[in-house]
Structures are given as C-alpha cells and as structure tokens.
Amino acid sequence: MIAIDPECEAVSRLFSKKSVRAQYPVYVKSENPIFKKRGTSFNLKNVREYQPCDDLRQIDWKLYGRSDRYYIKEFYEEENERLFLLVDASASLGLFDLDYYRTFIATLATIFLKLHFTINLISFDYQPLATCLNIKEEKNVSRLLGFLERVRFERRTDLVSVLRSIDARYRPGTVFLFSDLFDRNLVSGRLPMFRRSFLMHFFTSLEEYRLEFGETEVEDAELGGRLLLSYNPSNRNRIRKLESEFLQSFERRGKGYHYYRMTRSSGRVPCYWRILEDLYG
Amino acid sequence: MVSFLSALFPLLVPILLILIVRPKRRRRIRYSHTFLAPFQDNRLRDFLFRTFQLYYDVLCDVLLAVALALMLSRLLSFTPAKAAVCIDGSYSMLRGQGEAPLERALSLVLDRGLSSKSYRLFLLSFAPGRGRSELFPLPAASKLGSPSQAREALARRFPFFSAEPSALAPLFRQGFSKVIFVTDRFYGPAGDLEVLEVGENRAGFFYPLSAAYDYAAGSFHIRFLRRDFQDPIAVERFVEEEGRYRVFPVAEEAAAGGSLFQLAEEGTYRLSARGLDYLFVLRKPVVRATAVGDFSRLILKALPQLQEGGREVLLADIPYGRGGMGEARKRMRLLEKAPRRIISLLPERQEEESPYLQPLTRTLSQPCYAELPSRLFGPSGEPDILLYQSPRSLQDAQTPLLYLSYLDPETPQASGFRSLPGLRVSRERSGVSSFAYEAGGRILVLNLPPQEFFPLAAREPPVFPRSQGRTWPGFLLLLLLYGAKTFLLYRFHSSGI
Helix, strand or coil: CCCCCCHHHHHHHHHHHCHHHHHCCEECCCCCCCCCCEEEEEEEEEEEECCCCCCHHHECHHHHHHHCCCEEEEEECCEECEEEEEEECEHHHHHCCHHHHHHHHHHHHHHHHHCCCEEEEEEECCCEEEEEEEECCHHHHHHHHHHHHHCCCCECCCHHHHHHHHHHHHCCCEEEEEECCCCCCCCHHHCCCCCEEEEEEECCCHHHHCCCCEEEEEECCCCCCEEEEEECHHHHHHHHHHHHHHHHCCCCCECCEEEEEECCCCCHHHHHHHHHHHHHC | CHHHHHHHHHHHHHHHHHHHHHHHHCEEEECCCHHHHHHHCCCHHHHHHHHHHHHHHHHHHHHHHHHHHHHHCCCCCCCCCCEEEEEECCHHHCCCCCCCHHHHHHHHHHHCCCCCCCEEEEEEEEECCCCEEEEEEECCHHHHCCHHHHHHHHHHHCCCCCCCHHHHHHHHHCCCCCEEEEECCCCCCCCCCEEEECCCCCCCEEEEEEEEEECCCCEEEEEEEEECCCCCCEEEEEECCCCEEEECCCCCEEECCEEEEEECCCEEEEEEECCEEEEEEECCCCEEEEEECHHHHHHHHHCCCEEECCCCEEEEEEECCCCCHHHHHHHHHHHCCCCEEEEEEECCCCCCCCCCCCCHHHHCCCCEECCCCHHHHCCCCCCCEEEECCHHHHHCCHHHHHHHHHHCCCCCECCCCCCCCCCEECCCCCCCCCEEEEECCEEEEECCCHHHCCCCCCCCCCCCCCCCCCCHHHHHHHHHHHHHHHHHHHHHHCCCC
16 A cells, blocks of 8 residues: 655645746647637637627627627637656665655655646556556546556666657656666666656665675676675775766756655655756746 | 695685685675676676685685695795704713814814805704703804814813713704714614714723612722723812812722722712713612511611611502402501602412412512502502512512612713703812712712713614704794785775775
8 A cells, every 4th residue: 555645735735825836837738729729728719709509608798898799708728737757667676665665656646636737657667567647636646556556666677768668659748757777778868858857766875785894795686697796995985986976977957857866764745845846947 | 745635635624614604604685786887897807806805815715724734744844955064072072092083073074065054063062051962053164273273172162071962853943954963973773863973082991880888898889990091090089178179098999890999988079080080979878768567677677778767768568459458548548748658569468377478370479560559549649669579589689679779769860961950060079071060959960971982782763853944934924824814804894994
C-alpha cells in the first residue's frame, strides 16, 4: 500500500493561493485556428448571432444594448499542460528505499492533480514498460496508486534509449524523470532533454553502507557482475572523487533543466515546494 | 630441494586455509558499478595494482614462508665465506727443544694461505680467570711476524696450559663455513672438525699418578712417573702465614711403577722441576658418619676414613621385603636430613641366627646397584647411592671398595671448571704449569691434563653444534618482510592516511 504524504493537501492548497497562479502553464491544444476547440478561456474565438440551442448565459449583453440583437461570444478551449512522469523501474532502485521512492512519486503526482494538471505515467527499465495516460482530476488518484504498485524493479536500465523512444512517441513538453541514474551507458551530457526536464535523482552513496576497511565484494543488481574491491583509505578517497564527479555531471544548469538529488534522509515536502516553484517559475 | 618443499608445505598450509576462509569472511554488498568502472579496468598495470591491494598480505605471507623454508632447508644460508683457523694453545704446543709445535703450526698457517682474508685466526687457550678453555681471536698470521717471534709473543700473552677442543663449539655456532684446528697431535675422531697435525715434540717429563692417604703408614703418598727426566724434583709447601711456598724437605723414594713422596702433614704442596709443577691439596679423608642398621654399622667400623658421630654421611640399611616396609619408612625419615646418604638395600630379612640371608640366584653374592620403588622414598627422598647388598658376601673385598669409591669421589681437575660461583684464581698458590683457585672456602687446583704427555685411548668424537650461520641477515630479511606487511596494512587499512 503506497502512502501519500499528509502534507500533500496543504502544499497544493497553499500553492494554488499564490499569485503565481496567473502564470499557469496553459496551452491551447491545437495551434491551427480551424481545429481549435471552443472552450472557456479568455481567448476570443468569434462572435456570432444567438441560436435557439445556445446557452443564454453566453449572450453578450453589452452588444445587445448597442445593437438590440442577441450575439454570442465564443472562446478557445484551454487546459493545463500535460506532465509526463517517467518512473525508473530498474533493479538498481532496490538500493534506495522503495517506499520512499513510491511515496514521493505518488505524492507529487497527487499534488499535480490537485493543481489541475493532466499527468501521464510511464514506467521503464531498458524500454518503456507500462503507461497510465491522461490522469485528470483528484478522483483518479487510485489509478495512479494502482500503477505505482504494479511497478516491479527487476531489470537493467537504458535511460538514453528510453527517453528517445518516449520523445519520439509522445513528444512530451514537460518531463519528470524519477531515477537513480545508475546507467553505465549514460553520459549525462548526452541525456536527451525536453522542453522542460525535472530530474529527480534518488541517490544512494556507497558510504551509507558504512564499510569497514578490507576486502569487499560489490554485486551489481542490474548487470549481475561482481567487483572485488579492496576498501582502503586510498580507494575510499578515489570512490568519493568518482562519486562526486558522477553527481556533479547532473548538476549542470540549463534552461528548462532542473535537478533534485534525493537521499533516504532528504525531507520530501521542501522538495515538492521547490519543484512546484520551478514548474511555475 | 625435497627438504625445501617439505619445509615450505607446512608453512603454506595456514596461508591456503586463510585463502579458503577469506571469501567466506568477505563483506558483500549490492551496489551499482556505474561509477566504479575504473575499478574494473583491465589494463595490466591497474589489474596488478588492484590485485596487489587485495592480496598483499597473502603475498607477504608467501614470501615469508618461502624465506623461512629456504633458511630451514639451508638453501638460503647466511654462512660467512670465511673459515675459522684455530691454533691449539695447550702446553704440548710449546714443549720440547728446538722448533716448537706452535711455530710449525704458524708456519703451516702461512704456507697454506690460511691467513688470507678468507680465514679468521683464533687461539684455543686456557683462560685462568675463568678456569676453562676459551677462544681468543688473533690478528692474521702474516701480521704476527715470523713463527718464532709469534711464538714468543703468544707465549708471553697466553698461559699454554690445556685446551679443550669442545670449546671450539662457538665457532660452529657463529657459522663459519668450516673450522680448522691446528694442533700437534689429535687423539680420536675429529667429527666435524678439520684437524691439521704438525707433530709433537718428545721431551722428558714427570707426571703424578696418584695422591692418597695411606692409613697403614699414616702419611700421604704422592706417586709420580719419570720419563726421560732425571732432574731433581722439589717439594714445596704453602705457608699460610707468609702467603708463599717454602721448600719442604722430603726424599724421593722408589715405588712400584714410579717414584713416591711421603708427606706426613696436611697442606697445599707443589712438586716442581724444570718448568713443570703440580699442585696437591692434601687433606685426611675423614668423614663423620652415622650408621643405622647392622650392616651399615659393620661398614662404619671397617672403613678407616669413617668416624662415627657426625651427620655428614648417613649409612643405613633398609630391609625391603616381607614385613620390612614399615621399618624402611621409619629409617627413610631419619635419612631426610643427612647431606649425603648411602643406603644398603637388604632384600629379605630372615631369622635372628641368620639375619640377612641373600638368595644367590638374585645377586650371585656380588654387590650390585638396584632400584628401589620410588614410593618408598617419595619425590625428594632419592638416596645418593643404593647398594643391593648381601651381608653374607661381606667377605667379598669389593664391597668396601664400593663405599670407598663413593666416599672419596673427588677426582683431580684437569681440563677446567664448568662453572663455579665465586671462582677466584689464587696467584700466590698457583705454579708455572698449574693453577690454584679459591671457591666457596675451598682450594681447588688444576694440573696439566694427562693428554699433554700421554696418548689418550680412542675417545668419542667431540660433538659440535651444527653451524647455524649468521642469524641476523635472516632476521633482517624476515623483519623487512614483516615491516613491509605492516606498512601495507597501515597504508591500506588505517584511517590515519
């Protein structure tokens, strides 16, 4: 059973009250005026004479005062941006706390739903595994939770090919990638980027194992390989350096790129808030 | 090679066991290899370095095992290339007229090139201060000058008294490749020793055969042998008040097998003539003894040197047989305080008229040593001597002789002392070729041993320790390996770096 953080409600309510709400990342579904749907936005589509089947509430009373005839104003349809949440389901995620991982994704997705976003969930390892598309409104949280519960962390990951595949198929604008980024084929500089990318890095440091100096066998859950390591002060320092280089490679700044590193001890709520601010900013 | 392998195998067994156990004790974790890829680099240098980091301790252990096996099997030996050449420093090396054996020994050393840098020269000589033979290092023979000059210099510096070949043992322990002993004549097998004989000089001498108290005559008899020696022999007696010897007027008498001096008084005497002298400490062999038991009382009366009334020696019968155990225990309690104890074991006690009847089948009426059950004496009640005795064989002349041989056990000292606490050489009492010592309130004398004059019967070859070689290079090697292991342990396992 996946738990949702109880602060979820408060975060979404507080954020919806902020003035930045005016900068909602809305978009019109089609750019071609012919196929633009009629909706409830403030973008005027056209003005036409009243027909008996029209809703009386749509009559433009000011125009009626000037022309003494009934006219109706039509507006384009708008909706909040669709968010793609890509859930890494590779075996290496087992190193991290999976409850933490699932709770984080579920809570963030719920906040998005409360803020009227449409979310698309895609799980993947070395290929896209399962999808749960077009989840709208808070009442569909159960779909979201059901999807996350069905995710199994078993196989190797191949981030680059998966992101390319998703890009080609869905053309996502805003992507939230939840991953430990443990992928030997991944060169961070060549990580396919989207219009807006939010990288949630669930990282487990080797130091968290509190290894004593000596002979240590490191088994890679994804590759199944074993590495015999002499864990000594010089190698410890080398590992720290390699780890630091690995992390720094994802911390680069760029337009539309946001990186969040999560550890087991990281507080989740501040991260939700930061993500929302970055999303709206 | 076989001994190397047989030495190496048991040393490798624990290392193999460690290698077997090690993977079971290895810590295992699950972690991604993503950024640990450099630790899987297959380049030879990286691979070797990683392997070294993992197995440096095993490598050090194997190296130590191989070094130890090489040293144990003597494939790796730190024996110095040098050989030791030791010249005999005994009396016989200076004896005789003309060229002395010592000069011939020095010439031999020079002729055979035994004074080169490959050899170290020693003199095996008597150390008067310690009362035993010792090794004295000498400069190379070429630096000693001519043989005659060297002889004079050595004769001034060393006593040339007696030299015991067993004192060469330190040379074997020091690890010389071989030990060459240059002497005038070596009797018996030499064992590991390489002996070079230069031949002895024959010259006249006199030598004491015995010094004993004659109870019948009431005087001490010093018997001696003359061989090609006609010089008069002076007898001197040490005068305590003056602290020196004074001539003691006594005439030499002819005796069976030699000559004889009869001396009525106790004291320290010196017989001297032509560069030879011998010391004698003459004391009447009176021993105060206590006898317990009929048989022991008989012995006490029979032996003249035993006087009743003291507890220096305790003679006791212990009837051992049917019903005799209780009495035996009682007598054993009596024996406990006596410093010297002689026990006659009487196997069977018979009737009063024939108090001690000994079965001939057991002893053939001969006195003999026997074992007494230890339960009779207890752990500390060992007697000094135990005679399995038949009273009926008292007529046998050998029985008192056994007691005599025990009661007067002190034999003349010749080669030297093993170790005596407080040993101090008495210069005023010592002679030219004899030494007197004070030790524990007694005067002890050392006279020239008979082998300086007489050929000895074949004797056991001297046993020397097997050459161990120098130990410090091996120790240094092991220390280096252990040091390397410790350093690597510190380097790879200490958080201090």
